[in-house]
Amino acid sequence: MAHQINGIALPNEEGFFGQYGGQFIPPELKQAMDDINVAYQEIRQTEEFQNELKDLFANYVGRPSPLFHAKRLSDQLGGAQIYLKREDLNHTGAHKINHCLGEALLAKYMGKTKVIAETGAGQHGVALATACALVGSPCEIHMGQVDIEKEHPNVVKMKILGAKLISVTRGTATLKDAVDSAFEEYLKDPKNYIYAIGSVVGPHPFPMMVRDFQSIIGDEIKVQTNERFGANPDYVVACVGGGSNAMGAFTAFLNDPEVKLVGVEPAGHGLNTDKHSATLTLGKPSQLHGMACYVLEDEQGEPLPVHSIASGLDYPGVGPQHSLLKDLGRVEYTTATDQECLDAFMTLSRVEGIVPALESSHAVAWAIREAGKLPKETKIVVNLSGRGDKDSDYVAEKLGL
């Protein structure tokens, strides 16, 4: 596993990835984060923790997730071969369960009395509510009212799983506001509560911890591609919101320069409008939610309202490790619009019988756009981060189906 690149630690002792990451938080929160870090470093090494997580990955999540050759799609596009890393087949339908199990187990080992989190599309909320039900921890999920209305099936699921759902109506009532609200709740009793962040974002140690739990994705891709074609893939592609599924898919390949890594951000209505969420593409280095990272912000330094058709991607910040990888040029960050995402959603559904999450459809859109330009022997692995059941009603209504 690559925990350094070009001699830069990922992260260093203070939680910095180059100039990004760190802990830009009040002193009482810093103590709580440092406690989590110490506990994490200790607990994750124990055989008991490792065995429990390994068993849950295999027998609860259903890992390893398959690597599927999307042959009909590849044939239609007439170029590179597209392979789908089927995180959509995980229990709860997305990659989020990988780090939620890690975080919930950590909460159990640390004796925490409440697990708190934010959610955008509801995937992290459902995955965390699931993991908390499994380990027997009370769970509280903060979600923007706009997302609550859009992601009804996930909202219902969280309630069935026993989570307390907090509707957030402030600001744009989407992901950033949900993060603010959840952090406030956490600050009421950081000794007994634990914040289970939904991506590779927030103060140290979360970007590192969530990445570590997610890196199983890339580890499996490496084994699967080497078994199947005796080599690494030429491309690994993933959508980027906060960046957890992408970091999970990329980590194993960071020091394999022949593997091109592509992160796809949401261009929404277009990069020349104010309705997008392309943080790495159009943002600048700043701070948000306790970390230094690229941020989309106004001239006063306030985070901008952002938009994506995919609720899980509309976040004005991004993980600190992605921020560094952009500056180093190790990952190419590009974008797909809402329209390209919708087209990809329908194409994959009709050509391969796989209904992708709107978030993942951004990565599929990149493959659809680029595959035809590449030679037939090129192998693209698209991380299909989640399934589209949660989005089906919304898409059907939008397209008048």
Ligand SMILES: Cc1ncc(COP(=O)(O)O)c(C=O)c1O
């Ligand atoms: C299916 C799916 N993919 C991707 C994302 C984006 O998150 P991240 O960039 O952390 O992988 C989400 C977020 O909710 C999601 O539900």
